[in-house]
Each structure stands twice: as C-alpha cells, then as structure tokens.
Amino acid sequence: EVQLLESGGGLVQPGGSLRLSCAASGFTFSSYAMSWVRQAPGKGLEWVSAISGSGGSTYYADSVKGRFTISRDNSKNTLYLQMNSLRAEDTAVYYCAKPGTVTTPGGFDLWGRGTLVTVSS
C-alpha cells in the first residue's frame, strides 16, 4: 500500500528538541524529493522543509532555518525532521508529503496523517 506514516510528535518544553520520522511504503522512496508541511491549530498550511531524493540538497522555510534539520535514510525508506530550540509558535500538526512526480518538488499527491507537536511549559 502506498502510504506515509509520521511518528515522534508529542509535548516538549520551549527550547527543547524532538525528532520526527516518516516511514514511506509502496513507492520508490529514493526517487522523490520529500517535504515536511505543518499546520498550526486553526491556521493554514506552512511548508517547512524539503530534501532531494539523494539527500544531497536541503531547503528550509526562514521560520525554521538554523533550528530544524531534514534528513533521510533511503535504505530504511524513512524521512526525518530534527527540531531543536523549539518555540511555542512551532506547535502544529506536522505532515510529510510526497510530490506527484519525480521531476517536480511540489504538487503533493500523498500525505501522511500527521503528528502533533506541542511546545509548552
């Protein structure tokens, strides 16, 4: 079955760290750039970060640059997001997302169910 399954969310104090994982199945994971997208409670979608299929190129939103690190393990078909120096405004549901084609980085045709990250003392 073609799917993405996120894990690793939870409650963390401001300044703390968390690592999210996204397990992929049913498609050739290493062929696709992958992204993380988040949604704060009651708010819109925010693209967070992306990584090329090989892992050699990474991209970040200004709001997380220097604090978050995206990575992937193609041997395990897994995407990661290491989140450090967390702030209250990072509270959101975090989705991993796959583009519809191997040649474009967007137009996400496959999304996970999301994992909730809550930053609060």
Added chain:
Amino acid sequence: AIRMTQSPSSLSASTGDRVTITCRASQGISSYLAWYQQKPGKAPKLLIYAASTLQSGVPSRFSGSGSGTDFTLTISCLQSEDFATYYCQQYYSYPQTFGQGTKVEIK
C-alpha cells in the same frame, strides 16, 4: 520568498453553484501551481497540479487555469462534499509557499 494571495478568504455558496477562487503570486511562477482541498482533521488532498492538470480520481467539476502570476480554481457545480478549505501552493522555487486558504461554507 514568493507570496501567494488567495481571494476571497471565505465564501458562502449553495449546492449547484459555480464557485471561483483566485490565487495571485507575488512574482511569476510559470505553471508550478497546485490546488488542495482540506476538510477538518484531515490531511490536504491534491486537486490540481501544474496549474490546470486534474489529479487522478478528482471529479471533473474541478478545474484550474492560469499561468505566470494569476490562477483560478473553479468548481462548476458545487456538491455537498465540496464544502471545505482550499489552498494554492507554488513550487516554482524554494521556499515553497501556500496561500492563506479559502473556506467554502454552506449558504
């Protein structure tokens, strides 16, 4: 970063209505634009990519048009299951960006 501005932010419509949502990019993005539908508590669903290509399995009442900076999502005959929030997204350049969303509500 490229700013994506959707209008309206919300609208009220009745079943059977024709609905149009617009998305404007702060700079040209060619046709690197996608439209999504999101219902409460669910992940977004891809409707349109490359500005006008209908995603497999999406009803033909949905259509997209535009290129450059101005784009439109049209629902030709609104159905009850179409009441949701819609987002545009540019993937022309990083950082990718989404519009703020358009909530389609029942009149």
